[in-house]
Amino acid sequence: MKETIKDISKGNGFYGQLFKKVVFTAAVVIAISLSYALWARADYNGVWPPTLILGAALIKTIFIVRLTFTQLTKIIGESHQLIHVLTVFGVLIILIVLSFTADYQALYILNPENFKSSTVLNDSFLIQFFEFIYFSLITFSSVGYGDIVPISIWGKILVMMEIFLSFLVLVFGIANINRIHVDDE
Template sequence: MSNIRNNVFEYSAILFLGFFARWVWIHGWFSGDWFAAMVIFLSFAKTGWFIFENSQQLILATAQNIPYHRFLTIMVINMSQIALSYAIDFYCLFRANPASFSGVDPAMTHYELMFEFGYFSVLNFSFFGYGDITPATIPAKIVVLTEIVLAFLTVIFILSDFISLKESLQKRRK
């Protein structure tokens, strides 16, 4: 039950940060460049959090000797949080500067844009990137690179090598 509460809290925190960033933009607290800098800062902070959380999940899974399928479920939840978080970052960058991404129709509704950037985020995270949407500004490229680095760390180091990491950490504990 505590895991469910934690996940609901984490999804809520991601959505709150997104709504807060959008609210800050709507109220004109920052110029476009400063808003992009804020999104980049939040992106880096969330990336640090996700790396820490994924590492903690790996250590906990090892200590509790949980089955691989349970660990994969935990990681799918974490990856969906990451994809949602970056989709919101991309959306915020696009709202502040529609030239941030090419291949996105600025006439799309709010919900269409959220879907579009959710789609883009999942493609980036899964390394499929079709190229129909591309980052066109430096801030957008920085945030996309941040997601790709986090995806690489998550997929390559944590998911693909869970068993050997688990054995290594268990040996170290003994």
């Protein structure tokens, strides 16, 4: 049975449940990511700003892991349709990639020497955002072209966190593969 707009807005059905489960985690991830805009451009020196970015990334990682293994497992347990499982994975991947894009960009803004890039990352926010979303997607997929490379320990730790999350999403998918039904009913 197809869900109606009314069912989704009331939180009934798969998409309503998904929205209810994801909204808190997404709000936390977005709030932390947007907070970088308030202070990352300030002229900070020392280890505290990058440590703060890593701490925020760790908090976001914990929220995403909690969402994945406690909340979304329940939803997949109730709905076994392929489209629903793919939607869950799409939401997770978008949340992870955008979250780490903000982390990489904030770390770069603090100190451009955190990353080596074969492209010019000038002061344009949009160009930097594009380059770091590209880097985050490449990191998440484990392809790693090498055109953007973390040089500092801070950048390397962030990359390791994203790779850790991509493996968790993969394990989550493999663990739930037997629940998927391909029929559209």
